[in-house]
Amino acid sequence: MAPRLLLHTRTTGYRHDSIPDAVAAVREFTDFDVDATEDPAALEEPLDGYAAVVFLSTSGEILTPAGRARLAAHVEAGGGFAGVHAAACTEYDWPYYGELLGARFDRHPEYQPGRALVEDHDHPATRPLPAAWDFADEWYDFRDNPRGRVRVLLRADESSYDGGAMGDDHPLAWCRRQGAGRVFYTALGHAREAYRDPAFLAHLHGGLAWAARLGQ
Secondary structure, eight states, X not given: OOOEEEEEOOBSSOOOTTHHHHHHHHHTOTTSEEEEEOOGGGGGSOOTTOSEEEEESOBBOOOOHHHHHHHHHXXXXXXXXXXXXXXXXXXXXOHXXXXXXXXXXXEOXXXXXXXXXXXXXXXXXXTTSOSEEEEEEOOOEESSOOBTTBEXXXXXXXXXXXXXXXXXXXXXXEEEEETTEEEEEESOOOSGGGGGOHHHHHXXXXXXXXXXXXXX
């Protein structure tokens, strides 16, 4: 059986118009079975049937207390978690979530072309990418630098776009362990066009595959 993903896209803050395109793109990953929902009650049910829970451009406070407890228990017991783009703008009132994800969103400059630099090519999310990857996105800044708490996979080259505020060390995608579980996050994925971009889709698929232990 293919590993099953719970793809959660609830928003109580800013809502990205790319969400339908993103859901459709993940459904096209034929090596996963995907349940997509915006119902917080879905996170209140047992999650052990899912290889990974994915927060895809979620925003604001989206979970009930029971949902928070279920998600934490799922990851601590070995389940996967992946966050895409505005997942870093989610659950600001839950300290555990900030630890789980690795960093919280601070600000971003305007959407524009830029360059991401691969730091670690020995990961499914970065193996398909060139060492210097030209892309267009919002180039998120974070409240603090997660390096040292996470395994950095990509960083932003702030010299390639306007308005970056983190400097030369600007992590953009990373992975980490939480309890027995695996966590992957990418700050990319703002625009609808991203979910038709082969390089971005390869990056996203690799991150989800790692979090879900696909093939392991």
